[in-house]
Amino acid sequence: MPNGIPGVRRGRASALPPGRVRVATFVFILAQLALLGVIIRQFQIESAAFVRLAVLTFAGFAVHAWLPLRWRLHFFVALSLAGIALVLGVQEGAWLVLLGLVLIVLCHLPIPFWGRVAAIAVVGLALAGLRVELVSVPWSRAIWPILGSMFMFRLIVYLYDLRHDTAPFSLSRSLAYFFLLPNICFPLFPVVDFKTFRRTYFDADAGRIYQTGVDWMARGVVHLICYRFVYYYATLSPAEVQSPATFGQFVVANFLLYLRVSGQFHLIVGMLYLFGFRLPETHHRYYFAASFTDFWRRINIYWKDFMLKIFFNPLYFRLKRLGPERALVISTLVVFFATWALHAYQWFWLRGSVLLIWTDAAFWAILAGLVVVNALYETRHGRARRIAAGTWTLRGAAGSTLKVAATFASICLLWSLWTSDSFTSWFALWGALFDPAPPGKNALLPVLTAVAVLAVSGGGTGGRPPAAVRGWRRVPWPTLTSVLSLVILSLLGIQAVYVKLGPAGASMINSLRSGQLSRTDMALLERGYYEDLIRVDRFNSQLWEVYMNKPQNWLDVQGLGLERFTGDFRQKELIPSTGVQTRFGPIHTNRWGMRDRDYERTPAPGAYRIALLGASTVMGWGVGDDEVFEALVERRLNESPPAPGFSRYEILNLAVPGYEPLQQLAVLDKVWEFGARAIFHVAAGRELLGAVQNLATSIIKGVPIPYPFLRDVARRAGVDEKTDETTALRRLEPYRGEIISWVYGEMVRSCREHRAVPVLVFLPHIYPGIWQQEAAEVIERARAAGFVVLDLQGIYRGIPGADLRLAEWDAHPNVRGHQIIAAGLYEAIVQNAGQLIAAPEARK
Amino acid sequence: MNHISDAIKEYILSEFLPGEDPANLTATTPLITGAILDSLATIKLVAFLEERFKITIQAHEADADHMDTIAEITKLVTSKM
Numbered sequence: 001m002p003n004g005i006p007g008v009r010r011g012r013a014s015a016l017p018p019g020r021v022r023v024a025t026f027v028f029i030l031a032q033l034a035l036l037g038v039i040i041r042q043f044q045i046e047s048a049a050f051v052r053l054a055v056l057t058f059a060g061f062a063v064h065a066w067l068p069l070r071w072r073l074h075f076f077v078a079l080s081l082a083g084i085a086l087v088l089g090v091q092e093g094a095w096l097v098l099l100g101l102v103l104i105v106l107c108h109l110p111i112p113f114w115g116r117v118a119a120i121a122v123v124g125l126a127l128a129g130l131r132v133e134l135v136s137v138p139w140s141r142a143i144w145p146i147l148g149s150m151f152m153f154r155l156i157v158y159l160y161d162l163r164h165d166t167a168p169f170s171l172s173r174s175l176a177y178f179f180l181l182p183n184i185c186f187p188l189f190p191v192v193d194f195k196t197f198r199r200t201y202f203d204a205d206a207g208r209i210y211q212t213g214v215d216w217m218a219r220g221v222v223h224l225i226c227y228r229f230v231y232y233y234a235t236l237s238p239a240e241v242q243s244p245a246t247f248g249q250f251v252v253a254n255f256l257l258y259l260r261v262s263g264q265f266h267l268i269v270g271m272l273y274l275f276g277f278r279l280p281e282t283h284h285r286y287y288f289a290a291s292f293t294d295f296w297r298r299i300n301i302y303w304k305d306f307m308l309k310i311f312f313n314p315l316y317f318r319l320k321r322l323g324p325e326r327a328l329v330i331s332t333l334v335v336f337f338a339t340w341a342l343h344a345y346q347w348f349w350l351r352g353s354v355l356l357i358w359t360d361a362a363f364w365a366i367l368a369g370l371v372v373v374n375a376l377y378e379t380r381h382g383r384a385r386r387i388a389a390g391t392w393t394l395r396g397a398a399g400s401t402l403k404v405a406a407t408f409a410s411i412c413l414l415w416s417l418w419t420s421d422s423f424t425s426w427f428a429l430w431g432a433l434f435d436p437a438p439p440g441k442n443a444l445l446p447v448l449t450a451v452a453v454l455a456v457s458g459g460g461t462g463g464r465p466p467a468a469v470r471g472w473r474r475v476p477w478p479t480l481t482s483v484l485s486l487v488i489l490s491l492l493g494i495q496a497v498y499v500k501l502g503p504a505g506a507s508m509i510n511s512l513r514s515g516q517l518s519r520t521d522m523a524l525l526e527r528g529y530y531e532d533l534i535r536v537d538r539f540n541s542q543l544w545e546v547y548m549n550k551p552q553n554w555l556d557v558q559g560l561g562l563e564r565f566t567g568d569f570r571q572k573e574l575i576p577s578t579g580v581q582t583r584f585g586p587i588h589t590n591r592w593g594m595r596d597r598d599y600e601r602t603p604a605p606g607a608y609r610i611a612l613l614g615a616s617t618v619m620g621w622g623v624g625d626d627e628v629f630e631a632l633v634e635r636r637l638n639e640s641p642p643a644p645g646f647s648r649y650e651i652l653n654l655a656v657p658g659y660e661p662l663q664q665l666a667v668l669d670k671v672w673e674f675g676a677r678a679i680f681h682v683a684a685g686r687e688l689l690g691a692v693q694n695l696a697t698s699i700i701k702g703v704p705i706p707y708p709f710l711r712d713v714a715r716r717a718g719v720d721e722k723t724d725e726t727t728a729l730r731r732l733e734p735y736r737g738e739i740i741s742w743v744y745g746e747m748v749r750s751c752r753e754h755r756a757v758p759v760l761v762f763l764p765h766i767y768p769g770i771w772q773q774e775a776a777e778v779i780e781r782a783r784a785a786g787f788v789v790l791d792l793q794g795i796y797r798g799i800p801g802a803d804l805r806l807a808e809w810d811a812h813p814n815v816r817g818h819q820i821i822a823a824g825l826y827e828a829i830v831q832n833a834g835q836l837i838a839a840p841e842a843r844k
Numbered sequence: 845m846n847h848i849s850d851a852i853k854e855y856i857l858s859e860f861l862p863g864e865d866p867a868n869l870t871a872t873t874p875l876i877t878g879a880i881l882d883s884l885a886t887i888k889l890v891a892f893l894e895e896r897f898k899i900t901i902q903a904h905e906a907d908a909d910h911m912d913t914i915a916e917i918t919k920l921v922t923s924k925m
Binding site: 164280297308313314316317318320328375379 | 859860861864865869877879882883888902903
């Protein structure tokens with residue numbers, strides 16, 4: 001292919017009629033799409049629904065490319081509607097289309113323009129009422145985010161263009177514009193401009209348009225895989241920011257998470273190219289911005305153009321009589337205010353609640369200030385622009401590098417403010433730069449910088465967003481990088497290939513092949529079982545997408561009235577003798593406040609009692625009373641006793657959702673009155689982190705701490721009621737090992753005083769997470785303290801997590817999960833019966 | 845027509861592309877979609893056109909549909925004279 005892809009040659013391209021493509025070009029593009037399809041499937045890009053949609057899109061392209069031009073828009077509309085039915089189902093899809101049609105019809109009512117705007121506003125308000133569920137509706141909640149993403153901004157652009165544009169109305173074009181094929185899988189969708197959508201339809205050689213689409217999809221996939229690397233391996237929780245290096249890693253990784261948005265937008269627009277929509281680039285090497293105005297121009301270009309069209313230009317042209325600089329400042333400030341307000345509006349349609357956070361407002365206000373200053377400077381002093389490539393000089397390159405580095409660092413810091421819960425937690429991060437800290441984690445800052453460069457430099461088009469077509473006449477660099485990326489990624493996705501990279505490399509590639517939550521988001525998800533989390537409310541968060549699917553009244557222990565406050569260090573307990581019916585079966589507590597059948601206080605002669613301590617999984621969150629692993633193990637022990645000498649086995653379930661190891665210590669005092677011969681403390685991961693979090697929140701909330709050791713730790717760490725949570729966690733973090741060893745030591749001491757066997761059951765989570773980092777240390781410290789350890793880490797091996805969890809948004813084990821735990825625990829008890837089950841006479 | 849497009853070309857070269865070879869800027873060189881005219885440059889160019897040719901340009905005309913090339917800008921100016 002001397003001048004590009006097969007069949008496309010300089011001078012010959014224009015010989016083809018609009019929309020026509022040569023067979024060789026078509027085959028070459030189809031081959032690349034086949035590779036893309038393989039990669040999307042191998043790496044599970046985005047979602048299972050997207051994999052199906054990609055197949056539909058690529059197959060649709062193969063037909064569309066050979067249809068007469070006049071049929072193609074109709075075919076695209078039909079394909080888009082089929083995509084909606086494929087993802088949502090026919091019935092829900094029909095509701096979505098019907099609601100959309102109502103809005104489109106309103107835009108074309110034969111009444112004055114402002115009358116139509118008022119009609120749409122009224123219908124919009126009515127829909128907003130339905131969005132917050134003022135009235136029940138016959139369609140599923142799942143269609144709201146998609147309906148919102150299709151219409152919330154595009155209606156504004158569409159109305160604006162109807163008012164100013166003289167192009168004739170085309171039903172197919174309007175339907176194609178609103179029901180854009182990829183939209184059904186992406187609630188976050190670029191704000192496509194209607195005029196550009198119309199103007200650029202097959203306005204260049206079809207082969208070139210299709211190839212640019214493939215290039216951008218390939219780039220999108222690279223962005224999404226780079227995003228996964230950052231998300232899984234580089235993100236830190238605020239409490240893990242312990243040193244200047246980890247501070248740098250935290251802020252850079254936060255900014256790099258934006259790769260997900262740019263990756264999705266590249267995929268979306270690349271797909272539209274396959275149907276002739278030669279739209280502009282959505283992002284352009286935004287990590288290489290050399291100033292704040294440059295950053296605003298390069299990141300989310302469609303949003304910038306939307307703001308320019310709807311707010312900046314109309315306002316500037318009205319205000320220019322005040323003088324260009326005043327008009328510029330006022331118009332720019334209004335643009336940023338509108339951006340902030342419209343993000344809240346967008347959030348409302350996607351989530352059904354309004355996002356109003358001070359850090360969000362501060363981010364946009366500061367960015368507005370920086371852009372205004374930068375724009376004024378550019379207005380007065382100009383900005384270097386070139387048509388042809390300029391001459392490279394060392395001085396010029398050094399100057400550019402410095403500018404890019406300074407802009408990147410500033411935006412990273414600003415971005416970290418945007419993604420912080422509050423100003424307090426953001427300022428607390430800065431403490432890591434000044435607080436004396438222990439040796440920090442191995443910071444990944446250099447690796448992250450390399451990822452940023454790799455992700456946004458591949459497939460570049462030489463400095464101008466739409467220049468992919470221009471670059472075609474010279475070296476088809478974007479195509480070469482696309483083909484190379486596709487071949488490398490499709491090979492890397494094959495197990496037989498990536499296992500040759502060694503254990504570490506193979507594990508990493510394997511992890512990049514699935515779209516799970518990162519360890520920090522998994523920890524947040526777990527924390528979200530018990531409290532509302534502000535940090536979930538972020539646009540670039542996978543966790544947010546999981547939350548988007550979570551029903552409003554998912555299992556809620558507090559809402560079910562199962563818990564009450566204790567006023568002591570345990571803070572809460574289950575209410576005795578109560579019962580509720582949940583969607584997963586009944587939950588009953590006995591007269592002692594245990595989720596268990598009723599027991600006498602004193603065990604019957606010959607009975608062997610085990611007290612089981614734990615949190616929500618042990619309590620049986622999400623399964624019925626008879627399905628909790630505790631009940632299953634108890635039944636099995638009585639059916640097949642592991643040791644002779646006892647007439648029956650009883651397991652008392654003292655678990656309470658949300659309990660951490662420190663609270664279990666307080667529960668022990670309650671255990672001894674029931675004559676337990678063994679204490680099974682179930683460490684379901686996050687023991688170290690949970691202990692530190694529990695101590696930090698107890699101190700901050702002013703909960704009385706009955707243990708002198710813990711009060712001393714708080715004093716040594718410099719944590720009191722006035723300390724913010726991020727700082728408290730950071731300061732207590734170095735003591736976590738000491739704290740857990742003390743807790744375990746106290747448990748073992750108490751057990752020995754009461755002649756009971758101390759047992760620590762290490763129960764893994766269904767999914768990878770922070771628990772894996774802690775496992776070895778927890779087990780080692782438990783053994784050192786004197787626990788008999790039953791390590792169940794391998795029980796879920798080989799079973800997909802999705803088969804064992806309650807739901808996407810709740811990773812507690814389901815019925816099958818409890819059965820597996822019960823089988824594993826029973827086997828472990830049998831194997832360790834000699835250590836665990838003391839003969840009756842031994843206790844006398 | 846020629847004097848209009850010459851004046852526009854001269855302004856763009858002197859204001860936004862100093863040092864650029866004039867031969868590189870043709871009547872069909874993409875200006876907005878080619879990232880030569882950003883929003884700030886576009887409003888400066890509009891101010892120049894309004895003052896030089898005594899015309900009024902509307903906000904919705906300051907876009908790639910009307911001002912992406914010197915040829916299109918010339919057409920816009922001519923339509924208003």
